[in-house]
Amino acid sequence: MSFRDVLRIDVMRRVWYAQVISLFGDFLALFAVIVVVSFTMHGTPNQITGVQIFYMLPIVFVGPIAGVFVDRWPLKPTLVASDLIRAVLAMLLIPATSIWHVYVVLAALSCVSAFFGPAQQVTIRAHVPAPGLMSANALMQMAFMGMRVVGPATAGAIAASFGPRTCYAIDVASFIVSAALIGSVAIRRAPSAQAPAASSSNRIHAIWRDMVQGVNFIFHHAAIFFVVMAMAAGLFTIGCFGPLIAIFVRDTLHGSARLFGFVSAMVGVGLLIGTHVIRKLAARTTDDVLVLSGLAGIGAGVFLLGAVPHRVATLIAAVAIGFAFAAIMVPAQTLLQRETPHEMIGRVSSTNISVAFLAQIIGLVLSGVLADAFGVRMVFILCAGLAMAMAAGGRVFLHGSRSAKALEDVKKSRQRKGR
Incomplete structure (x- = not known):
């Protein structure tokens, strides 16, 4: 559509x-x-x-x-x-x-x-x-x-x-x-979505049980667990990028507030372009492949930022980061909505938001500490390494999960035939 x-x-x-x-x-x-x-x-x-x-x-x-x-x-x-x-x-x-x-x-x-x-x-x-x-x-x-x-x-x-x-x-x-x-x-709920029934005598236990169900669903669904972690990694990188880019423009590029404004805006431009392109790519590419590509793209963009301290390279890197972030956020959100049962979307999406915000806060807090210890450019390179490692690890994780699921399906099929 x-x-x-x-x-x-x-x-x-x-x-x-x-x-x-x-x-x-x-x-x-x-x-x-x-x-x-x-x-x-x-x-x-x-x-x-x-x-x-x-x-x-x-x-x-x-x-x-x-x-x-x-x-x-x-x-x-x-x-x-x-x-x-x-x-x-x-x-x-x-x-x-x-x-x-x-x-x-x-x-x-x-x-x-x-x-x-x-x-x-x-x-x-x-x-x-x-x-x-x-x-x-x-x-x-x-x-x-x-x-x-x-x-x-x-x-x-x-x-x-x-x-x-x-x-x-x-x-x-x-x-x-x-x-x-x-x-x-x-506004209505989907017909299949039934609100969980809580016992009036033990409502706190019912709330805790429902919350744990949402968390367990994420941990036991390989694709959803991966995209939640991917979004967290992307937002951790953005959390580091946000406060340090102003210092990078000032001290490394010797630029003005105007250049800082352009760089910040280019992230938004990249994401706007990315949402259009990703929507078209989704017709022939799976959601998890797009998310993996987005992680690798963020890694490449942040690496360019740290490795090439030049104004043009910085603007290109900012657009690339925004574009890659779109490749994570849009298909990840879509996969969450498609794979989560209607009656659990509230719990799963809220847990995902909490994890993403926590990752961004950690990036925000650690960015200054790491920059003081290693320098701004090295922090960007470390973030690039994290994103690339997540992309590589995610590919192995998803491949292993699919192989295990395929093997389990074969066993179930043989058991049915044996009956």
């Missing part, structure tokens, strides 16, 4: 519009937060890094539990309530005067987002036919990276002209519009 075919589905179209609008508001608010912490509160580098950590860390712990409730609760009220609660929380950024006030609000936003993300994934899987999942996930990634390209410049212009509080107000409005769009359409 093409992008146009997928967007003809009423639920998918409105969910996508809501995503675009909400992401635009999020980019404005996060940019404004960094501006306020940096220039108004005169935050230290650690405090500025803390903005990202407090925004991502809560979802690591809340995510797996949130997925259990997403698989139980009705989808539409969950999505709308999440948007409206986040609108109220974003409003609390307007009077923020201390760094800890900002941290608490960002952590609360992260906790609520832990419910919205999996519910959105369940909604897409329930309303988009299997042949359209690749296009649907490509559209969601395009929305994210499109905002990454245009968001910083737009946020900078609005913050400079009208102040950070205007950015916060737009974020509040974006959540309300998102809730209105989602609330205006009927």
Whole structure:
């Protein structure tokens, strides 16, 4: 199915519009937060890094539990309530005067987002036919990276002209519009998806049991386990790349903030191009092969970044990293949706998000330590080695899993014939 075919589905179209609008508001608010912490509160580098950590860390712990409730609760009220609660929380950024006030609000936003993300994934899987999942996930990634390209410049212009509080107000409005769009359409679960029944006398045990079921499903499904680890490796690399690229541009390339902006934007450009190309390649290439290629591509891009300290090479590497990241994220998300039973998508997708965010946080924290110890360029080369090793190991792992499954199928077939 093409992008146009997928967007003809009423639920998918409105969910996508809501995503675009909400992401635009999020980019404005996060940019404004960094501006306020940096220039108004005169935050230290650690405090500025803390903005990202407090925004991502809560979802690591809340995510797996949130997925259990997403698989139980009705989808539409969950999505709308999440948007409206986040609108109220974003409003609390307007009077923020201390760094800890900002941290608490960002952590609360992260906790609520832990419910919205999996519910959105369940909604897409329930309303988009299997042949359209690749296009649907490509559209969601395009929305994210499109905002990454245009968001910083737009946020900078609005913050400079009208102040950070205007950015916060737009974020509040974006959540309300998102809730209105989602609330205006009927959203249902797939007919085969039955919410887990919990005993009223032992609900905590039932929640724990359902959460463990989701984790066990990932560990015992070779392809899903691989793509979860692949996404984690990709986001770990992005976590290292993000904070160090500014230092690399400043100290190694002796460039300006303008060059840094171009390099950052090129990652988004690469991902936008990648989503188009990957969607077409998916028609004749399996999801796991695309993910393996994406890991190798990220390794090649980051290696070029560290090995060739030249401006043109840096721009090419940034595009390659974005393109390769699309080759991981889009087919990985599609494979998760296709292979996971409808009644477990909330738990599996939330656990996947938690693992991915944890990997990105580890990359964010380790990047500075490793850069101090080995230098920025060596960190890029180490990340390239990790991505290449994951690609090689993933290929061996998937081949072994398929061979074992084929052998098991042969044994079962012989047993049936023996009867």
